[in-house]
Amino acid sequence: MPVMTTPVIGNDHQTRDLLGTVKNYLLTGQPEIKYQRKSSKAALSLLFLIDSSGSMIKDRQIAYIKGVIAQTIAQHQHKRLRYGAVALAQGDAQLVSHYTTDTTSFIERIAQLRSGGKTNLKAGLQLIQQMKTSDRTQLYIFTDGKINTGGSLQDAALYFKQHLRTLSATTVVNIESGFVKLGRAAELAKGIGATYLNL
Known part of the structure; x- marks a missing residue:
């Protein structure tokens, strides 16, 4: 992994x-x-936006995401970092964890995350904006890019460019599975000017 x-x-x-x-x-x-x-002296913050909608259950993508996040935190456990997470599920967004340096508690919250419903990316971005992001915040978006409520992928990209430009770095992590791939995560990355990572 x-x-x-x-x-x-x-x-x-x-x-x-x-x-x-x-x-x-x-x-x-x-x-x-x-x-x-x-x-x-400001600590670097890593913020995870996790697509935990119904499409993440089929091939156990959500379990894979949880494993990647846990291993990433373990890899950087000696660095001065804060972690936060927002999830997309049931057509809305929910705060999984506000910024914290307690990695044990953070990983537990990620592990307890449940999946289901539609994907509303814009709602997730709106919630992230409320978390007081800055130029010391790096955002990782785990998604297959299949936005099906709350506006289109283009609407979400426009909102990002209007309200989240101060982020120091953004990475879209593609977790699309299946034989036929639509490539919408790559489209999202291009639309918001983010780094693209295919898992």
């Missing part, structure tokens, strides 16, 4: 260095603004 790697993002941001700017001007005569790096 594959383990997702955590994308590397910068731990620093830049602030103007007034003293360095003046010193550079005196030495070179060039009015070039200098910057200094200031470390960010």
